[in-house]
Amino acid sequence: MTRMTMVEAIRDAHTVAMERDDRVVVFGQDVGYFGGVFRCTQGLQKRFGKHRCFDTPINESGIVGVAIGMGAYGLRPCVEIQFADYVYPAYDQIVSEAARLRHRSAGDFTAPLTIRMPTGGGIFGGQTHSQSPESLFTHVAGLKTVIPSNPHDAKGLLIASIEDDDPVIFLEPKRLYNGPFDGHHERPIVPWSAHPLGEVPDGHYTVPLGSARVHRAGGDLTVLTYGTMVHVAEAAAAESGIDAEIIDLRSLVPLDLDTITTSVRKTGRCVVAHEATLTSGFGAELCAVVQEHVLSSLEAPIARVAGWDTPYPHAHEWNYFPGPARLGAAMRATMAYR
Amino acid sequence: MHVVDAEAAEPDGLRLRIPEPKARPGDKPVFRDLLIDRAGEVRRPPIDVRPADIVDLGAEMIRVLDIHGDAVGPWAGTLDAEQLRRGLRDMLTVRIFDARMLQAHRQGNTSFYMQSLGEEAVACAHRRALRPDDMCFPTYRQQGLLIAADYPLVTMINQIYSNSHDPLKGRQLPVMYSSRDAGFFSISGNLGTQFVQAVGWAMASALRTDTRIASGWIGDGATAESDFHSAMVFASTYHAPVILNIVNNQWAISTFQGFARGDSPTFATRGHGFGIASLRVDGNDYLAVHAVSSWAAARARANHGPTLVEWVTYRVGAHSTSDDPSAYRPQEEPFTWPLGDPIDRLKNHLIRIGEWSDEQHQQCVAEVEATVREAASEAERFGTLRSEHSSPASMFDDVYATLPDHLRRQREQAGF
Numbered sequence: 032m033t034r035m036t037m038v039e040a041i042r043d044a045h046t047v048a049m050e051r052d053d054r055v056v057v058f059g060q061d062v063g064y065f066g067g068v069f070r071c072t073q074g075l076q077k078r079f080g081k082h083r084c085f086d087t088p089i090n091e092s093g094i095v096g097v098a099i100g101m102g103a104y105g106l107r108p109c110v111e112i113q114f115a116d117y118v119y120p121a122y123d124q125i126v127s128e129a130a131r132l133r134h135r136s137a138g139d140f141t142a143p144l145t146i147r148m149p150t151g152g153g154i155f156g157g158q159t160h161s162q163s164p165e166s167l168f169t170h171v172a173g174l175k176t177v178i179p180s181n182p183h184d185a186k187g188l189l190i191a192s193i194e195d196d197d198p199v200i201f202l203e204p205k206r207l208y209n210g211p212f213d214g215h216h217e218r219p220i221v222p223w224s225a226h227p228l229g230e231v232p233d234g235h236y237t238v239p240l241g242s243a244r245v246h247r248a249g250g251d252l253t254v255l256t257y258g259t260m261v262h263v264a265e266a267a268a269a270e271s272g273i274d275a276e277i278i279d280l281r282s283l284v285p286l287d288l289d290t291i292t293t294s295v296r297k298t299g300r301c302v303v304a305h306e307a308t309l310t311s312g313f314g315a316e317l318c319a320v321v322q323e324h325v326l327s328s329l330e331a332p333i334a335r336v337a338g339w340d341t342p343y344p345h346a347h348e349w350n351y352f353p354g355p356a357r358l359g360a361a362m363r364a365t366m367a368y369r
Numbered sequence: 370m371h372v373v374d375a376e377a378a379e380p381d382g383l384r385l386r387i388p389e390p391k392a393r394p395g396d397k398p399v400f401r402d403l404l405i406d407r408a409g410e411v412r413r414p415p416i417d418v419r420p421a422d423i424v425d426l427g428a429e430m431i432r433v434l435d436i437h438g439d440a441v442g443p444w445a446g447t448l449d450a451e452q453l454r455r456g457l458r459d460m461l462t463v464r465i466f467d468a469r470m471l472q473a474h475r476q477g478n479t480s481f482y483m484q485s486l487g488e489e490a491v492a493c494a495h496r497r498a499l500r501p502d503d504m505c506f507p508t509y510r511q512q513g514l515l516i517a518a519d520y521p522l523v524t525m526i527n528q529i530y531s532n533s534h535d536p537l538k539g540r541q542l543p544v545m546y547s548s549r550d551a552g553f554f555s556i557s558g559n560l561g562t563q564f565v566q567a568v569g570w571a572m573a574s575a576l577r578t579d580t581r582i583a584s585g586w587i588g589d590g591a592t593a594e595s596d597f598h599s600a601m602v603f604a605s606t607y608h609a610p611v612i613l614n615i616v617n618n619q620w621a622i623s624t625f626q627g628f629a630r631g632d633s634p635t636f637a638t639r640g641h642g643f644g645i646a647s648l649r650v651d652g653n654d655y656l657a658v659h660a661v662s663s664w665a666a667a668r669a670r671a672n673h674g675p676t677l678v679e680w681v682t683y684r685v686g687a688h689s690t691s692d693d694p695s696a697y698r699p700q701e702e703p704f705t706w707p708l709g710d711p712i713d714r715l716k717n718h719l720i721r722i723g724e725w726s727d728e729q730h731q732q733c734v735a736e737v738e739a740t741v742r743e744a745a746s747e748a749e750r751f752g753t754l755r756s757e758h759s760s761p762a763s764m765f766d767d768v769y770a771t772l773p774d775h776l777r778r779q780r781e782q783a784g785f
């Protein structure tokens with residue numbers, strides 16, 4: 032075990048995956064010599080050489096397109112898009128190509144790539160450094176979409192993603208890179224070194240895609256969430272005094288139905304939370320899944336807490352971000368429902 | 370005679386070329402490969418020249434100011450002394466404004482800033498060569514376009530501070546200005562998108578037999594984006610009245626220009642395959658920037674089609690307040706940049722022609738510093754990022770032309 036930040040855990044995952052398999056190549060804007068604008072690939076070029084980890088031109092469509100070509104050859108590219116907000120030029124390559132290559136060629140060609148990108152808000156990044164576009168990927172057949180909430184899971188999920196035979200969208204909540212942010216922006220930053228999930232096992236391990244984690248066990252109500260909102264939910268539970276069971280989904284597609292249904296059956300109440308905009312967000316899918324499978328256990332309507340349906344603001348970040356106050360209010364309302 | 374048949378010689382295996390800059394931290398900076406012509410040596414073709422007849426200009430470098438500070442050659446003479454002094458003041462304003470805003474960032478008045486240190490001539494001289502109603506589609510590093518359009522500094526700072534007088538209502542990242550009146554299209558954080566939009570604006574102007582032209586902007590790194598190529602093909606196909614500006618400041622965050630340029634000798638030569646008139650210019654030479662911008666504007670306005678210009682300059686500062694260039698380039702590199710400093714060069718020229726003095730310069734600096742300081746304190750009265758903003762309810766405005774029901778409900782739920 033080593034205490035790590037999420038950045039260090041992601042770096043470590045790359046190192047482990049690259050050491051075990053020389054087909055793993057890493058590239059993206061500024062990821063080579065510099066090691067990425069968030070330093071997630073720092074040291075990889077030095078350690079593995081310029082042919083395993085390198086910079087690219089600023090062309091997201093090109094980054095994903097060549098990764099697909101390399102995957103077709105038999106490599107396992109793990110690429111970085113500098114911010115999730117900049118993935119859109121690559122959307123065609125992801126949706127029309129990577130996602131469907133296996134199916135359309137009946138397994139003749141596959142796209143075993145991992146596409147990493149920082150996601151979410153909390154850094155005063157305005158509308159082009161704060162978006163949470165996960166549902167644009169979860170809606171696409173053929174893609175897997177994962178999002179860790181802590182260093183331990185980040186490492187295990189990234190290794191699992193790189194080793195996975197299908198394209199994986201790997202979303203990294205940037206506000207969690209250096210500490211478990213719970214939405215209390217006015218408080219001092221808490222480092223990962225003070226958090227149990229900052230304990231990262233050495234060497235190789237995986238967190239299987241499709242396995243959720245019970246972040247906090249509780250009997251009153253279930254919070255289904257992921258990414259930064261896991262920590263916000265923890266704060267909301269503590270502050271509201273509600274004994275919430277917080278499920279960190281970790282993997283949106285595939286989704287761990289068992290953990291979800293077991294929890295909601297137990298608590299009978301459910302709140303769904305994400306940073307992304309509300310309409311057609313992944314929360315809508317979660318609501319549908321819960322009512323399909325455990326409707327008879329529900330004692331209250333499922334509540335959704337999400338970003339407002341506006342572009343992500345700059346000055347009004349904390350009026351926009353669904354922090355512990357908003358989530359706590361939804362939890363209290365769900366508890367009060369009779 | 371023994372001839373080695375290159376086609377028959379195969380290596381044991383293939384090997385990929387990964388570009389590397391000439392110098393990294395700790396190395397001596399080198400600009401050996403920079404193709405520089407002597408001032409005054411590159412010809413000035415007529416504005417109706419066929420692109421095919423000026424392919425040499427894509428690899429040469431148009432320069433007006435020589436090492437003595439004289440304006441020489443066929444591109445000299447587009448500006449009188451009064452205009453030159455105004456140009457110097459524009460550039461000084463940009464530089465002093467940038468310095469003040471970096472300080473404001475350190476003080477916590479804003480979340481972010483991007484300076485254009487060392488490349489002030491490009492935007493400042495270009496804007497003065499356009500007409501006020503021409504439309505620029507800038508990147509985040511063309512604050513000079515606004516300043517040389519006499520846009521109020523206090524309004525810029527209001528935007529940077531996201532304060533209660535921010536015309537963009539606290540929505541945009543600092544420096545992502547927008548001003549239709551100042552011919553300055555709303556800046557996007559997504560690289561390259563504006564380049565092809567500039568072509569569309571120019572096409573619209575031509576569709577309506579208007580006389581206005583557009584000017585699109587992109588950085589060297591961002592020319593790798595597909596939108597750069599979209600712009601080129603549309604401009605070429607429709608002969609759009611647009612100036613397509615590439616600001617080659619040598620760096621794209623930590624990535625040197627060799628990644629976007631590949632094996633092309635210059636960025637300007639990118640235009641040749643599209644049949645677009647393409648020029649390469651000393652971007653730290655205010656006179657050259659003005660002369661070439663005027664040429665390209667006249668060409669566009671006379672319906673002779675688009676011009677691609679590579680402005681060769683150097684990003685002296687960090688990419689942004691989130692960046693530290695000492696991690697990827699030699700710390701002395703900015704000081705060895707062969708094209709010098711645009712402000713020093715224009716100042717020396719003005720002194721040489723007897724139209725300026727060190728005393729006047731110092732006085733001008735002091736005046737601009739006072740102006741910037743006053744603008745900043747005026748803006749501070751309207752708040753900073755840490756204090757006063759537009760109402761949070763305004764977040765819900767302008768998502769659509771009229772507020773739809775679901776947003777009205779969300780706004781109520783938010784309690785604004």
Ligand SMILES: Cc1ncc(C[n+]2csc(CCOP(=O)(O)OP(=O)(O)O)c2C)c(N)n1
Nearest residue numbers: 117510558559560588589590591620621622
């Ligand atoms: C589509 C997109 N991809 C990546 C980024 C992140 N990014 C912001 S600026 C930048 C470098 C741009 O360099 P260049 O075009 O040379 O302009 P300069 O900053 O040098 O003015 C990058 C990669 C972005 N803003 N948009």
Ligand SMILES: [Mg+2]
Nearest residue numbers: 588589620621
């Ligand atoms: Mg650049």
